[in-house]
Amino acid sequence: MDKKNIDWENLGFGYVQTEKRYVSNFKDGKWDDGVLTEDANIVLNECAGVLQYAQTVFEGMKAYTTEDGRIVVFRPDLNAKRMVDSAKRLEMPPFPEERFVDAIEKVVKANAEYVPPYGSGATLYLRPYMFGSNPVIGVKPANEYQFRIFATPVGPYFKGGAKPVTICISDFDRAAPHGTGHIKAGLNYAMSLHAIVTAHANGFDENMYLDSATRTKVEETGGANFIFVTKDNKVVTPHSNTILPSITRRSLMYIAEHYLGLEVEERDVYVEELKDFAECGLCGTAAVISPVGKVVDHGKEICFPSGMEKMGPITQKLYDTLTGIQMGRIEAPEGWLKVIE
Ligand SMILES: *Cc1c(COP(=O)(O)O)cnc(C)c1O
Secondary structure, eight states: OOOOOOOGGGOOSSOOOOSOEEEEEEETTEEOOOEEESOOOOOOOTTBHHHHHOOEEEOOEEEEEOTTSOEEEEOHHHHHHHHHHHHHHTTOOOOOHHHHHHHHHHHHHHTGGGSOOTTSSOEEEEEEEEEEOSBOOSSSOOSOEEEEEEEEEEOOSSTTSOOOEEEEEOSSOSOOTTSSTTSOBHHHHHTTHHHHHHHHHTTOSEEEOBOTTTSOBBOBOSSOEEEEEETTOOEEEEOOTTSOOOHHHHHHHHHHHHTSOOOEEEEOOBGGGGGGEEEEEEEETTTEEEEEEEEEETTEEEEOTTTTTSOOHHHHHHHHHHHHHHTTSSOOOTTSEEEEO
């Protein structure tokens, strides 16, 4: 198979239209068989549920070329399951998990020429999503839905090495107790835009959101979970039912324990104790881990000993191990790589 003539190393993170996407429609109480289509546009009624009341959820994952030339997707079964949880919370009909994984496989196969070559640092980003498609004006769930998956090649997240970022403790809240913080819904992102634009205007890369009930505990950023490393090499991640359960973070915690032999803890993490950690990272599909060098709490700087030049040593090991697994250089735990053949 020939690859597309794309300058993979210099691709950014933007939408590049590819040839095929998957579409399935839910009507009269059931999902249809679903098809691959070349039509990238969606025609919707002006009163579609998604346009009026934001009834939409999404997922994100990547396909890679491994060192030995296979195309793989990382743990798509977990994305399938998480999307079921997201859909249920917004009163949407779940798209069956096994069909989700099958549709991912179809989309990757159909766009195989867009899966970047091994070593380029680029990947094929996959975006499954679903939305209420029929007219809804009185506030209620739609009764027709569309599920789609498109693919778009994205460049290396870090060009020229991962530079630690500076983040600020936000005065905005991301999620309420018993709200929707734990699901992957567009609505959580819509309301985060003002907060991130504000953070950028103030010279910060990202927001650290606190628990909105007490504002004493660390939750996550707008699109990535936190991991911390203690001075005695324990890997700690915040426990909260208002953060989005990142698949990257869950995988890193497993790697810390089972590959690196480190102690791991999922527990409350207080703002108070930030100054005691040795390393901090943001984890998600986009960057795997983005190191944090500094947290600014209303003018007060908390600098991690790992500094502003490079990742801390444990963060680096976690990063190398997970990317090694994803690229087929290190043996993956059973079921972590879905090979597309
Ligand atoms: C998607 C997302 C993450 C990262 O999850 P991954 O499964 O690791 O990509 C973290 N936080 C939020 C709010 C998210 O939407």
